Amino acid sequence: MLSDTKVKTLKPKDKVYRILDAERLYIEVRPTGTKVWRFKFTLNGKEGTVSFGEYPAVSLQEARRLKDEAKIKLAKGLNPSLEKKKQKLEQRVIANNTFKGIAEEYVLEQMQHKSESYVSRFKHCMETDIYKEIGNMPITEITSAHILSIMRNTVQRVKNSEKFGTGEAAANLNRRFIGLVLRYAIMTSRLDNDPTYALKNAMPTPEVEHARPLDEDEKKELRRKIDNYNGTSTVRNAGLALLYSMLRTVEIRKMEWAHVDFEKKLITLPRATRQTKQERIMKKNRTHIVPMSKQLYDLLLDQRQITADQTYVFASPQKRNCMISRTTLNRMLEYMGLLGVTAHDFRATASTSLYEKGYEEDHIELQLAHAEDNKTKASYNHAKYLEDRKKMLQDWADMVDSWKE
Secondary structure (H helix, E strand, O other): OOOOOHHHHOOOOOOEEEEEOOOEEEEEEEEOOEEEEEEEEEOOOOEEEEEEEEEEEOOOHHHHHHHHHHHHHHHHOHHHHHHHHHHHHHHHEEEEEHHHHHHHHHHHHOOOOOHHHHHHHHHHHHHHHHHHHHHHOEOOOOOHHHHHHHHHHHHHHHHHHOOOOHHHHHHHHHHHHHHHHHHHHHHOOOOOOOHHHHHHOOOOOOOOOOOOOOOOHHHHHHHHHHOOOOOOOOHHHHHHHHHHOOOHHHHHHEEEEEEEEOOOOEEEEEEHHHHOOOHHHHHHOOOOEOOOOOOHHHHHHHHHHOOOOEOOOOOOOOOOOEEEEOOOOHHHHHHHOOOOOOHHHHHHHHHHHHHOOOHHHHHHHHHOOOOOOOOHHOOOHHHHHHHHHHHHHHHHHHHHHHHOO
16 A cells, blocks of 8 residues: 555656555556546446546545545446546536626627627626625525625725715616626526515615706816816816817717818717717717817817827827726816816806807707707707807807906
């Protein structure tokens, strides 16, 4: 019989050789120096072998225990080698049926047509809050209690980070993303029910703070601080473009150089660039034209020196050919100390100011690109009142600059 000392001192040779322990258990020594435990057996008149792993990861004592287990299987008429393969397969199935395994499969199979920012947001939520709690759990073992724990921990994380919000919205987003994965598991016959349903009202979402027009002091402070912003030129220019153009944040982020016509001094945004959630639901299929004021024209010329070789006008300073993130402009306002101001307030400010100055409602609403319910009008409205809107946007840009005085 072998001893641990003897196994340890076995040296490799030019060819594979084997040293018997007892009851057909032996160690195989390869020319590379690798030592593998093997057990030779006979079942139904046929011989076979099964490997128990490498020494020293599998000790002599462990190899003898595995040999005894194999003998028990043989007594029951089971092939130890086939049983080992079956066990490995079962372990692989279990590993693939963890929440993380199914979530990663969901990304590949179900999110091909989602935007890059949406997929990135999904992955960020998974990595930040979800995987560390349930990532390695078999999906069938996940309960409402596990998900509620994730939601509560998310709220606490957001509160501790001293960022915007109290965390309820982030917690509810995590619940929705978990639900997507669980329902995909149901669809692929790996789960019977979705425990996120029980938590639909577990955490109230904070009331949405609607956009508001800035007061006179806020206008002056904003205009002064945006000029003195010491972050990247691209982010500052994006903020000013948002202010001058009356566009939505998503439209500024997705604006491409292909949309900008310097000769005609027009920005033409296709539906895919400017579509909002409501418009997707309502099947609004419109192009939006933005006449450039002198200020916006000069700003875009300046920006062209920075990102002309990239797809997006206001490309991410950190990642080439990617748009700035959806939080960038609000983070800029936060950095400048304008904690009560959001980027969405710019449009409300423009709308209120222009109404107060007596501009036509049709001109303002069309420039804000508010949804047109009349489908016939919607088909040609993108070019309507273009000259009037050009003058209005120039007047608006002059108003914005007058805040500096």
